[in-house]
Amino acid sequence: MNQKIIIGITVFLGTALLVAVLTWNGPVEPKNTDSSSVISQENGVQVIHILARGGFTPRIVNAKAGVETKLEVETKGTYDCSASLNIPKLGIQEILSRTGTKSFNIPAQEKGAVIEGTCAMGMYGFTLSFS
Template identity: 45%
Template sequence: MKTTIISIFIVVILIGGTIFLTRGNSNLSNDINNVNIVDGKQVIEINAKGGYSPRITTAKAGIPTVIKMKTNGSFDCSSALVIPSLDYRNNLPLSGETLIDVPAQKAGTKLQGLCAMGMYNF
């Protein structure tokens, strides 16, 4: 009887662990519409808390762009933002929005933002 209960407990733990490890990561989704055109500028919204969401954004080339970084109780390293190709380095507020101007980019350009430790990126 005791070994049956232990066996059932182990099976439940294994199934739960498998579900947890194999569930989809919504941060990798490209289906999120986080790009809008406002007053002739492209605005990209990215949330910073426990990483960056969404991690992948497709934007139009040749349009001045603003990255709107949104934080809400962000105590982790995602609040220390670095965008090397823009020579941008800044600590985001604990909660709020930070606007980052990005000049018009050529088609195919990839901008990468990451936390100061390099653990999280977009």
């Protein structure tokens, strides 16, 4: 290989690396489907905690049927439309504050019940399924 080609490849790779570093937005928050980490118990009430920012995390929550449930939706510098929350089945249509946590009571659900939430435009969503 002659020197010009080596220099050319080095410049190319260096530029590619620079572009990659400059355009990287940091680690993507895991859109996990592990429900256990977002469900807790509070005086016999099942508490589900969802983060609304760039969508909803987690997107799928497997919750327990037959118990009173509280849904907490947390916003953390949420400047996208996941702050506009719609849960048609519960009659919820809310604009959440940019940062904070809003709680919604969900009556005990039957086994197999599914509650879906979306942003106002329907591009982001999450599903609570009860079993």
